[in-house]
Amino acid sequence: MKPITVENIVKTYPAKNGVVTALKGISFAVDKGEIFGLIGPDGAGKTSLFRILTTLLLADSGSASIDGFDVISDYKQIRKRVGYMPGKFSLYQDLSVQENLEFFATIFNTTIKENYDLVKEIYQQIEPFKTRKAGQLSGGMKQKLALCCALIHKPSVLFLDEPTTGVDAVSRKEFWEMLYRLKVQGITMLVSTPYMDEASLCDRVALIQKGELLSVNTPKGITGEFKKPLWSVKANDMFRLMNDIKKDASVESCYPFGQVHHVVFKTQENSKEELERIAYTGNYSEVEINLIEPNIEDCFMALMQA
Amino acid sequence: MKQFLIFVKKEWLHIWRDRRTLFILLFMPIIQIILYGFALTNEVKNSKIAIFDQSKDEATVNISDKIAASRYFNLVKNVYSYKDIEATFRKGEIRMAIVFPRGFRYDLLHSNHAQIQLIADASDPNTANTLTNYATSIINDYQQTLNPGEGLPYTIKTQVRMLYNPELKGAYNFVPGVMALVLMLVCAMMTSIAIVKEKEMGTMEVILVSPLKPFRIIIAKTIPYLLVSMLNIASILLLSVYALDVPIAGNLGLLIAESILFTITSLSVGILISNTAKTQQTAMFTSMMSLFLPTLLFSGFMFPIENMPVPLQIISNIVPAKWYFIIVKEVMIKGLGFAAVWKETMILIAMTAALLGVSIYKFKIRLA
Numbered sequence: 001m002k003p004i005t006v007e008n009i010v011k012t013y014p015a016k017n018g019v020v021t022a023l024k025g026i027s028f029a030v031d032k033g034e035i036f037g038l039i040g041p042d043g044a045g046k047t048s049l050f051r052i053l054t055t056l057l058l059a060d061s062g063s064a065s066i067d068g069f070d071v072i073s074d075y076k077q078i079r080k081r082v083g084y085m086p087g088k089f090s091l092y093q094d095l096s097v098q099e100n101l102e103f104f105a106t107i108f109n110t111t112i113k114e115n116y117d118l119v120k121e122i123y124q125q126i127e128p129f130k131t132r133k134a135g136q137l138s139g140g141m142k143q144k145l146a147l148c149c150a151l152i153h154k155p156s157v158l159f160l161d162e163p164t165t166g167v168d169a170v171s172r173k174e175f176w177e178m179l180y181r182l183k184v185q186g187i188t189m190l191v192s193t194p195y196m197d198e199a200s201l202c203d204r205v206a207l208i209q210k211g212e213l214l215s216v217n218t219p220k221g222i223t224g225e226f227k228k229p230l231w232s233v234k235a236n237d238m239f240r241l242m243n244d245i246k247k248d249a250s251v252e253s254c255y256p257f258g259q260v261h262h263v264v265f266k267t268q269e270n271s272k273e274e275l276e277r278i279a280y281t282g283n284y285s286e287v288e289i290n291l292i293e294p295n296i297e298d299c300f301m302a303l304m305q306a
Numbered sequence: 307m308k309q310f311l312i313f314v315k316k317e318w319l320h321i322w323r324d325r326r327t328l329f330i331l332l333f334m335p336i337i338q339i340i341l342y343g344f345a346l347t348n349e350v351k352n353s354k355i356a357i358f359d360q361s362k363d364e365a366t367v368n369i370s371d372k373i374a375a376s377r378y379f380n381l382v383k384n385v386y387s388y389k390d391i392e393a394t395f396r397k398g399e400i401r402m403a404i405v406f407p408r409g410f411r412y413d414l415l416h417s418n419h420a421q422i423q424l425i426a427d428a429s430d431p432n433t434a435n436t437l438t439n440y441a442t443s444i445i446n447d448y449q450q451t452l453n454p455g456e457g458l459p460y461t462i463k464t465q466v467r468m469l470y471n472p473e474l475k476g477a478y479n480f481v482p483g484v485m486a487l488v489l490m491l492v493c494a495m496m497t498s499i500a501i502v503k504e505k506e507m508g509t510m511e512v513i514l515v516s517p518l519k520p521f522r523i524i525i526a527k528t529i530p531y532l533l534v535s536m537l538n539i540a541s542i543l544l545l546s547v548y549a550l551d552v553p554i555a556g557n558l559g560l561l562i563a564e565s566i567l568f569t570i571t572s573l574s575v576g577i578l579i580s581n582t583a584k585t586q587q588t589a590m591f592t593s594m595m596s597l598f599l600p601t602l603l604f605s606g607f608m609f610p611i612e613n614m615p616v617p618l619q620i621i622s623n624i625v626p627a628k629w630y631f632i633i634v635k636e637v638m639i640k641g642l643g644f645a646a647v648w649k650e651t652m653i654l655i656a657m658t659a660a661l662l663g664v665s666i667y668k669f670k671i672r673l674a
Contacts, residue, residue: 051511051673054515055514055515055672056511056514056515056672056673057672057673058672075671076517079514079515079516079517080516080517082515084511084512084515086508086511086512088508089508090507090508090509090511090512091509091512092316092320092507092509093507094319094320094323094324095316095319099316099319102312103312103313103316104512104516106308106309106312107309107312107313107513107516107517107518108516108517109308109309109517149512150512
């Protein structure tokens, strides 16, 4: 019995002109103790999926189960055993750090003392501010407190909807370290994030786009699916360079990636020569052309165009 | 049970830490009572009048003194011509003028017939009517003293007795009204806002994904407001007894029990509103439109229901405040027992049961 199974879930919302389909028949399963990442841009349907799995929304069709319990008929069982951290900060802003934690411990019929081990490492970081109101915490501290509150009843499955959005780089790194420690405890986690770089930190990822799963695999497996050579190009006038490369008929795609452009060709022969020719005819200076390893984002871009 | 208690505690902390709202909740009834009691009253007191006395004899001076001494009138001016009267009215200095013709006492004693003219500002017809009535009764009083014992043959005298409120104080009417208004507002509006706030802040999302039973959440949220309402009832009753001299004629226990019943009715209305409202603003607005105005208009506290057109009279029956208003008047003012209000109590209980039933049935265990 897998902790999370999702089968053919469809979800639509009524809109001004007809309906908006948020999820178009999604299926996947998560293994016990796995960190499963749901990677996709804003509006891809991540939050809808989270709400369906946490029994907060009803899907139009399809089925899903958590720890073997159906999300519709056994919703009471599920609500007892999962931890849920919504994308938006959802604790009581006018209660202190300690009061929030105590409240969530008590409504799950437990005490802070009982499961202190589980949250100890995270809670110790915010403990100096335990009398401070939750609304006055910094973004990173809020997320740590929210994680503590979602964990205090020792859930078997943890749902984290964009836990690192709006959090600084250092806190993000710390946050992921915490998730690894929870994984050791055997807690299954479904994490969503719009940050592609976080995908490589998951055991497996699902790329989601416009309500459809593009691929479900390990991060290595996903980058392994990327068969064509990937070129990184850099020159003095990046904007003009982009247009020049896109004009070339043999180029499949070209998109900016940080300081460089990533280029994929339709055929594999003479790619470097072709790029050099473009750079030469365009009179570019400081040209750098390198063959690079694709990362998750490159795969995502390729899958989106497919 | 522990879950339930921590929820009540949490809810209490929300209220306690929002001092401004708490202050408004506790002082609103006090301010309303004081406003209605001393400022917004339709009792006629100390109305300014002028006297145009053309005879200045024993009789006219006597009558003038009697009128000026009454608590209804305040003699501000003696005028000496009709033109003056007109001018004084125009300036808005007076609401009534009394004119004694020349040779008043002579006429009275010799032809047994004298006239006094009362000129009232009828731009406010009710007040004008009341003022002339008061003045007439004072003058009649004087007439009685002129011929004691004799009396005219064949006279019919009306004897008026104002039951339950011999002094015709407005407070007897508005204290029950304010109680209905305050309880409705505090309970229904504040609970609906408190529940919708959880939805708006996103905290509803987290507490729904917990073993807490959704309806327990709602009940726990209403308890602190029940407490605040009890404090309000206490402050209203204390103020009306000690500041406005409105005694509690009936059984205090019964009055409080009925108030708790009405509080629960209001809480159910609030829960019902929170089921449909998505934002705190909508909740507030819905409460205002569906509670404040109907309570004000249809409870019978501002406008007598008997005077309304039949369709409005029928509508007034679905306003819970109307029934509570009747109960409070019967118990607090008239001093009647449960036997007199059992019908109204039953109606309130039925309303509460229906409202709670619909609220439970419609309560969303999910987000949408």
